[in-house]
Amino acid sequence: MRVGGPAERLVTATTEDELIAIATSCYSEGEPVLLLGGGSNTIVSDDGFDGTTIRIATRGVEQLPSESGERDAVRLRVQAGESWDGLVALAVRNRWAGIEALSGIPGSVGAAPVQNIGAYGQELSSVLVAVDFVDAVTGELRHLTAADLGLGYRTSVLKRGLEGVVTAVELELTQRPDVGAALSEPVAYAQLANALAVDVGTQVSLGEVRRTVLRLRASKGMVLDPDDPDSVSAGSFFTNPIVSARFARTLPDDAPRWPLAEEEPALVAALDGATAEESVAVGMLAEAAGDRERRRSHAESPQGPGVKLSAAWLIEHSGISRGFALPGSKAAISSKHTLAITNRGGASALEIVQLATFVQSRVQSEFGVLLRPEPVLVGIEL
Numbered sequence: 001m002r003v004g005g006p007a008e009r010l011v012t013a014t015t016e017d018e019l020i021a022i023a024t025s026c027y028s029e030g031e032p033v034l035l036l037g038g039g040s041n042t043i044v045s046d047d048g049f050d051g052t053t054i055r056i057a058t059r060g061v062e063q064l065p066s067e068s069g070e071r072d073a074v075r076l077r078v079q080a081g082e083s084w085d086g087l088v089a090l091a092v093r094n095r096w097a098g099i100e101a102l103s104g105i106p107g108s109v110g111a112a113p114v115q116n117i118g119a120y121g122q123e124l125s126s127v128l129v130a131v132d133f134v135d136a137v138t139g140e141l142r143h144l145t146a147a148d149l150g151l152g153y154r155t156s157v158l159k160r161g162l163e164g165v166v167t168a169v170e171l172e173l174t175q176r177p178d179v180g181a182a183l184s185e186p187v188a189y190a191q192l193a194n195a196l197a198v199d200v201g202t203q204v205s206l207g208e209v210r211r212t213v214l215r216l217r218a219s220k221g222m223v224l225d226p227d228d229p230d231s232v233s234a235g236s237f238f239t240n241p242i243v244s245a246r247f248a249r250t251l252p253d254d255a256p257r258w259p260l261a262e263e264e265p266a267l268v269a270a271l272d273g274a275t276a277e278e279s280v281a282v283g284m285l286a287e288a289a290g291d292r293e294r295r296r297s298h299a300e301s302p303q304g305p306g307v308k309l310s311a312a313w314l315i316e317h318s319g320i321s322r323g324f325a326l327p328g329s330k331a332a333i334s335s336k337h338t339l340a341i342t343n344r345g346g347a348s349a350l351e352i353v354q355l356a357t358f359v360q361s362r363v364q365s366e367f368g369v370l371l372r373p374e375p376v377l378v379g380i381e382l
Contacts, residue, residue, distance in 0.1 A: 001234050003349040004378070005048025007034070012055040016079060016167050019058055020141060023134045023165045026052050033136070034378060035165055037081065037108030040224075041115075041234055045379030046349045054165070056081040056110055061090065064170070072175045075129065080110025080166050084117070092206045095182035096173040098127040100209040101192065104217040106224065106235070110166040114158045115374065116151045120213055121188030125151040129170040136163035153308070154239045154374060176206070184209045192216070221336045229344055234375040236339040237356060238311045241369050248307040251367065252317075256310040311371055312339045315359055318366040331355045353380055 013019035026033045032051025036042065058081035066073035074096050078087060088103045090096075101122040105112075113131055117124050128146045135142055142164075150157040158166070176182040183203040187193045193200045195212050217223050221230030248257050315338040325332035330347035332355070334340035341355055356373060360382060364370050373382050 001043050001349075001352060001375075002232055002343050003046070003347060003352055004044030005046050005349075007049050007053040009052045010055060011052060012057050013081070014057050014059075016058050016060075019054070019056060019080070019165065019167055020134055022052075022054055023136075024139050026054070027134070027136045027139050027164075033165075035110075037111045038083070038106055040106035041111065041374070042376045042378060043234055043349060043352060043380060047379055049378055056108060056165070058082070058167070061087065066172065068172060070174075074173045074175045076171045076173065078109045078169050078171065080108060080168055082109045083107075084109050084112055088210065091173055092182075092210050095176040095178070095206065097176055097183065097185050097206060098122075098173040099124075099171070100184050100206045101187075101189070101213055103210040103213040104223050109169050113149060113151070113156055113166060113169060114376075115154045116156050118154070120192040120216070122185065123151075127171045127173055129172050131166045131170070132168040134165045134167060136165075141167075153242065181205045182207075219336070221334050221340060221342070230334045230336050230340065230342055232344075233334060233340040233342045236311075236374055237341045238315075238339060238359070238371040239374050240311045241309050241314070241371060242306045243309060243369065245307050247368075248309065251309070255317075256313050258308045260305045260308055309369065311363075312337060314363045314367055314369060314371070315339070318359075318362040320359055320362055326351075326355055326358060329355060333359075349380060353382065356382055 034053040058079040060079040062077045064075040066075045101120040323335040329351045331351040
């Protein structure tokens with residue numbers, strides 16, 4: 001995002017042992033710690049960070065014996081500082097299926113489990129086995145399985161309060177045969193299927209999926225390009241909200257919605273149990289009182305599996321168009337899609353926050369839905 005003040009102290013860990021030693025020392029001394037991988041999903045306040053920033057630059061991909069019993073399973077242990085997209089490229093070259101639709105996602109492998117990254121019908125949770133983790137409270141090195149991480153839509157226990165640093169990630173992919181085309185997992189997302197000119201559920205070559213996903217992401221400004229000001233962003237700034245089926249029925253008929261499976265955990269999203277009009281009234285009263293926490297407490301999780309809404313649709317239909325900016329601000333909505341907030345050159349973190357807060361307020365006022373930010377916010381609150 002190219003905003004944020006200085007780091008008081010910056011150290012770089014290039015090996016796993018070094019990362020463990022630095023993190024353990026900081027945690028034992030009670031020093032504030034900021035973990036920095038690629039920095040693509042982090043927005044730091046203009047005041048900077050008062051503490052130690054640990055830049056994770058560890059490298060290495062190790063193939064382990066599979067424990068699943070599947071003959072075609074490929075188990076990998078990947079250092080946290082490895083590039084995520086670099087790992088996807090490696091998997092495609094080696095005919096390993098399972099993460100090809102996650103091409104082009106910026107950042108590091110160690111950050112991937114924090115919000116259970118996902119795109120175009122694939123999520124990390126489908127291939128994640130475990131992580132190695134330094135616990136900030138106990139200082140212990142822990143091996144946390146995927147089940148321990150409480151993975152959900154763009155969330156995990158690592159995002160919900162378990163503090164520490166991921167040092168390595170274990171994944172299990174699927175080896176495709178050496179003969180013939182190396183086929184992807186079944187294409188599970190309609191937009192990707194349309195771009196590939198196939199039906200949902202079809203398998204195509206791994207390379208074709210990767211090339212198509214990269215092309216789709218670039219068309220949305222989601223691949224960093226020095227010639228594209230829309231790519232100076234943190235990607236999607238808001239997650240798609242999850243609401244109850246009852247609340248979803250109060251929205252306009254053309255509002256996109258996707259019923260979720262029973263096991264999908266619910267996220268705070270809407271003023272449940274009320275119509276959209278009633279939700280707006282409650283939100284406006286709370287805002288008038290200046291009580292942000294009260295507004296948050298009213299946003300109760302849906303009962304049952306819930307329904308996922310399109311944050312982009314909600315933003316656009318609340319009156320915010322592509323390219324929108326507040327008067328005099330150097331922060332703007334992307335000209336390619338409304339989910340990204342961009343730095344048009346010289347923006348401050350405060351301007352980013354002001355625009356994000358305005359978007360939140362417009363959507364809540366119009367639809368009674370409180371959008372949640374996706375990036376890691378450091379010294380900033382929405």
